[in-house]
Amino acid sequence: MKTVGKPVIKKDAMALVTGQPVYTDDIAPKDCLIVKVLRSPHANALVKQVVKEGAMRIPGIEAVYTWEDVPGKRFTMAGQTYPEPSPYDRLILDRHMRFVGDPVAIVAGADALCVDQALAALKVEYEVLPAVLDFRKAKDHEVLVHPEEDWRSLCPVGADNRRNLCASGSMEKGDVDKVLADCDVVVSGSYHVQAAQQTMMETFRTFCYIDTYGRLNVVSSTQIVFHVRRILSHALDIPKSMIRAVKPRIGGGFGAKQTVVSEVYPAFVTWMTKKPAKMVFSREETQTASSPRHEMEVSVKIGADKTGNIRAIDVHTLSNTGAYGEHGPTTVGLSGTKSISLYGELDAHRFTYDVVYTNKMSAGAYRGYGATQGIYAVECAVNELAAKLSVDPVKLRLDNMVREGQVMPAYYGETNTSCALDRCLLKVKDMIGWEEKYPCRELGNGKVRSVGLAMGMQSSGISGVDVGSATIKLNEDGIYTLLIGAADMGTGCDTILAQMAAECLDCPVDEVIVSGADTDTSPYDSGSYASSTTYVTGKAVEKACEKLTRQIKERACQILSCSDETLFFDGHQAKDLDTGKTVGLKEIGTASMCGNNVALQVTETHSSPVSPPPFMAGAVEIELDKETGHVEIIDYVAVIDCGTVVNPNLARVQAEGGIAQGIGMALYEKVQYTEDGKLLNNSLMQYKIPTRLDVGKIRVEFESSYEPSGPFGAKSIGEIVINTPAPALTHAIYNATGIWFKELPVTSEKIAMGLLK
Amino acid sequence: MQIRITLNGRKITEDVSPDLLLLDWVRAHGCYSVKRGCETSNCGLCTVFMEDKPVLSCSVLAVRADGKRIETLEGLRKEAEEFGAFIAGQGAEQCGFCNPGMIMNAIALFRENPEPSEEEIKEYLAGNLCRCSGYEGQLRGIQAFLAYKKGGGIQ
Ligand code: FES
Numbered sequence: 006m007k008t009v010g011k012p013v014i015k016k017d018a019m020a021l022v023t024g025q026p027v028y029t030d031d032i033a034p035k036d037c038l039i040v041k042v043l044r045s046p047h048a049n050a051l052v053k054q055v056v057k058e059g060a061m062r063i064p065g066i067e068a069v070y071t072w073e074d075v076p077g078k079r080f081t082m083a084g085q086t087y088p089e090p091s092p093y094d095r096l097i098l099d100r101h102m103r104f105v106g107d108p109v110a111i112v113a114g115a116d117a118l119c120v121d122q123a124l125a126a127l128k129v130e131y132e133v134l135p136a137v138l139d140f141r142k143a144k145d146h147e148v149l150v151h152p153e154e155d156w157r158s159l160c161p162v163g164a165d166n167r168r169n170l171c172a173s174g175s176m177e178k179g180d181v182d183k184v185l186a187d188c189d190v191v192v193s194g195s196y197h198v199q200a201a202q203q204t205m206m207e208t209f210r211t212f213c214y215i216d217t218y219g220r221l222n223v224v225s226s227t228q229i230v231f232h233v234r235r236i237l238s239h240a241l242d243i244p245k246s247m248i249r250a251v252k253p254r255i256g257g258g259f260g261a262k263q264t265v266v267s268e269v270y271p272a273f274v275t276w277m278t279k280k281p282a283k284m285v286f287s288r289e290e291t292q293t294a295s296s297p298r299h300e301m302e303v304s305v306k307i308g309a310d311k312t313g314n315i316r317a318i319d320v321h322t323l324s325n326t327g328a329y330g331e332h333g334p335t336t337v338g339l340s341g342t343k344s345i346s347l348y349g350e351l352d353a354h355r356f357t358y359d360v361v362y363t364n365k366m367s368a369g370a371y372r373g374y375g376a377t378q379g380i381y382a383v384e385c386a387v388n389e390l391a392a393k394l395s396v397d398p399v400k401l402r403l404d405n406m407v408r409e410g411q412v413m414p415a416y417y418g419e420t421n422t423s424c425a426l427d428r429c430l431l432k433v434k435d436m437i438g439w440e441e442k443y444p445c446r447e448l449g450n451g452k453v454r455s456v457g458l459a460m461g462m463q464s465s466g467i468s469g470v471d472v473g474s475a476t477i478k479l480n481e482d483g484i485y486t487l488l489i490g491a492a493d494m495g496t497g498c499d500t501i502l503a504q505m506a507a508e509c510l511d512c513p514v515d516e517v518i519v520s521g522a523d524t525d526t527s528p529y530d531s532g533s534y535a536s537s538t539t540y541v542t543g544k545a546v547e548k549a550c551e552k553l554t555r556q557i558k559e560r561a562c563q564i565l566s567c568s569d570e571t572l573f574f575d576g577h578q579a580k581d582l583d584t585g586k587t588v589g590l591k592e593i594g595t596a597s598m599c600g601n602n603v604a605l606q607v608t609e610t611h612s613s614p615v616s617p618p619p620f621m622a623g624a625v626e627i628e629l630d631k632e633t634g635h636v637e638i639i640d641y642v643a644v645i646d647c648g649t650v651v652n653p654n655l656a657r658v659q660a661e662g663g664i665a666q667g668i669g670m671a672l673y674e675k676v677q678y679t680e681d682g683k684l685l686n687n688s689l690m691q692y693k694i695p696t697r698l699d700v701g702k703i704r705v706e707f708e709s710s711y712e713p714s715g716p717f718g719a720k721s722i723g724e725i726v727i728n729t730p731a732p733a734l735t736h737a738i739y740n741a742t743g744i745w746f747k748e749l750p751v752t753s754e755k756i757a758m759g760l761l762k
Numbered sequence: 763m764q765i766r767i768t769l770n771g772r773k774i775t776e777d778v779s780p781d782l783l784l785l786d787w788v789r790a791h792g793c794y795s796v797k798r799g800c801e802t803s804n805c806g807l808c809t810v811f812m813e814d815k816p817v818l819s820c821s822v823l824a825v826r827a828d829g830k831r832i833e834t835l836e837g838l839r840k841e842a843e844e845f846g847a848f849i850a851g852q853g854a855e856q857c858g859f860c861n862p863g864m865i866m867n868a869i870a871l872f873r874e875n876p877e878p879s880e881e882e883i884k885e886y887l888a889g890n891l892c893r894c895s896g897y898e899g900q901l902r903g904i905q906a907f908l909a910y911k912k913g914g915g916i917q
């Protein structure tokens with residue numbers, strides 16, 4: 006292959022490194038109204054009244070809106086394919102405040118100063134209600150987060166607002182209890198994962214304006230332009246055709262921007278006032294009123310015989326969706342399907358779950374999407390099983406891991422069509438020096454060096470749901486334009502998809518212009534999430550290019566008056582092998598604009614009935630200070646099977662970035678609430694994401710399988726990379742201390758306190 | 763209050779409110795490379811040069827820059843392109859949002875210490891957060907750039 010598999014530089018690279026104005030706030034009109042919201046100080050309260058007059062009198066204030074001013078139809082902010090599994094439990098502004106940070110009022114004004122004054126001048130009278138803050142007690146609690154009559158669940162996900170249930174369900178194969186009772190060894194434990202924040206450097210932001218045709222134009226930092234259009238049409242109760250959604254460059258998403266967090270507020274202001282409006286979330290708002298990971302407590306039981314043959318896995322997940330149900334019913338599923346499925350040929354498995362509402366910030370989508378939480382729990386339990394059996398955790402995994410060709414009963418019965426997990430694990434073992442270093446080595450100065458490891462998997466798009474499309478056209482200068490609705494959020498998908506197009510069309514990547522995403526001009530795409538873009542949209546690109554090549558040839562045959570059989574096309578030139586006459590791509594492009602009936606523009610759509618998982622193994626070496634509990638990462642190694650690597654540089658940086666995020670979640674990123682439900686970690690001062698001094702050395706390699714259903718054999722990479730650090734680090738910390746920590750983050754303080762006991 | 767600032771070589775005299783942050787002032791003057799990632803001086807995205815020294819423009823009042831020279835990435839285009847190409851060569855620019863601040867600080871480092879060690883690089887840039895890259899690609903880019911400079915600027 007000429008282009009696929011090459012470390013092509015990202016198309017937007019030079020614009021980004023020279024700081025060009027390409028992000029939402031850089032391109033917003035200067036006369037935008039500034040939009041901010043007043044947020045509830047109470048975890049559960051009813052707004053009795055809002056006195057607006059004082060605020061309205063402040064010079065520059067354009068509008069103040071409360072629950073009385075907004076449409077009364079409930080919707081969800083989750084960016085998912087309709088009908089969304091997430092319940093319709095939102096209003097733009099509600100009377101009922103369900104967490105500290107829930108918006109009470111929207112204020113729009115000429116500048117930030119007057120808007121801040123107006124926010125301070127609003128007088129709100131609340132009826133404060135008791136709150137349900139402990140997610141372990143939320144189910145069937147007497148306090149209901151959503152007591153309202155018009156709460157709706159569109160899909161059969163086991164939701165019941167009268168029980169604080171956003172979803173519940175189970176799946177089972179074989180008799181788990183019986184098999185567990187029959188096992189020689191059973192380990193069990195409950196593992197708690199915090200509601201970690203994506204912490205993309207660009208906070209949520211959106212600006213809106215009315216165009217020539219009276220339509221609402223929404224320019225937003227989003228991963229999901231088409232879902233934005235639909236969700237806003239539901240929220241504002243206006244036709245979808247009246248809305249256009251566009252995304253410029255995005256300063257990171259990681260799933261956060263798969264939820265419509267900031268869009269509804271400026272959209273409502275612009276729709277009401279017909280004036281341009283802009284909302285930029287502060288970091289504090291982004292920390293306290295957004296769409297973080299679902300807090301989960303995952304309880305695992307794993308049974309094996311004495312020889313280390315794993316026979317049964319039982320997983321129960323309790324997930325906290327917070328005040329609203331965005332992505333609640335779907336994230337939880339991955340905590341079981343993508344953890345149990347790491348192990349093939351079980352006699353039995355069971356997965357049960359409850360997703361509960363509480364009066365905390367609602368959760369959303371974050372890289373890994375539930376799989377991260379489930380894999381953390383199951384991989385920790387497998388490491389504990391290895392310790393209990395006194396077998397090497399590498400051997401235990403090699404003896405039990407899922408293999409290529411196996412059917413995966415817990416993964417919708419899909420067959421594992423491409424899998425190099427065994428090679429990944431063996432390579433990771435070599436790279437970290439497992440033989441010499443496992444389990445630990447005392448350094449003699451109160452410090453100990455140890456190693457730990459884990460495996461992970463993810464998916465490639467949502468099978469039977471995600472839709473990717475691509476439009477490719479030939480321009481008169483022989484250059485192609487590729488239109489996509491997928492969203493490059495720094496991942497480089499514009500470049501990766503252009504590489505695939507260039508490969509198919511036999512041209513340099515520079516000769517493919519990429520444009521997107523814009524609901525008016527891009528072909529439909531579900532959006533960039535669920536690790537779908539390379540696998541699903543990539544296939545659409547491949548299909549579109551193949552078809553366009555056929556049509557270019559057809560037009561060339563017309564020009565050369567020859568038949569298809571004698572025509573040879575090399576990407577630049579078509580030649581009639583009989584006569585030797587040639588016509589160049591430029592001439593074909595130009596000829597398509599005169600007296601032509603063959604469209605040199607093609608749109609193709611792709612959806613996959615399967616979602617082949619990428620696999621990965623990760624291992625870490627740490628140095629732990631027994632006095633302070635400080636953990637220093639010496640070396641983190643990862644080997645990934647994402648199928649064919651389309652762009653090794655971009656895949657590597659994705660992996661390194663995901664691992665660093667996983668390290669943050671495992672060791673540093675605390676989520677702490679006060680007794681009355683206020684989040685304390687509301688800034689980057691309090692919420693410590695890793696700096697470059699905190700991640701040690703990260704080394705990534707690839708062991709590729711070939712996925713027959715993917716474009717050029719590719720699967721996905723975006724999410725899987727976050728899944729191994731938490732269990733691998735927990736394992737290394739155990740190997741250094743003899744203590745199994747079962748709650749993230751495993752801070753130095755917890756380790757030091759644990760060692761004191 | 764009236765201030766006089768030389769922004770990227772251009773002298774600007776202007777009346778500003780005393781609580782205006784330098785960050786908002788430079789953006790209002792078209793220097794959009796300067797980003798805000800936090801409100802607590804933790805991210806480094808807002809780094810500019812004040813009299814050749816890197817400062818966090820979110821933590822400096824515009825009036826404090828009175829009479830001073832301020833430079834942003836817009837004013838360092840050649841250096842940004844030359845060094846930035848090495849970041850791009852690794853694919854380490856990802857979303858790019860943190861890049862201007864990091865590149866400003868990296869340029870400051872190279873001016874202060876043309877041959878920094880790996881530890882010195884990490885320490886100097888510790889205040890520049892990046893959530894996308896895991897920092898390794900940035901480090902590779904920096905080291906490749908330093909090797910190129912050491913070799914007399916020939917790739
Ligand atoms: S904006 Fe974060 S340090 Fe200045």
Ligand code: FES
Binds near residue numbers: 854857858859861891
């Ligand atoms: S590249 Fe996105 S934050 Fe650094």
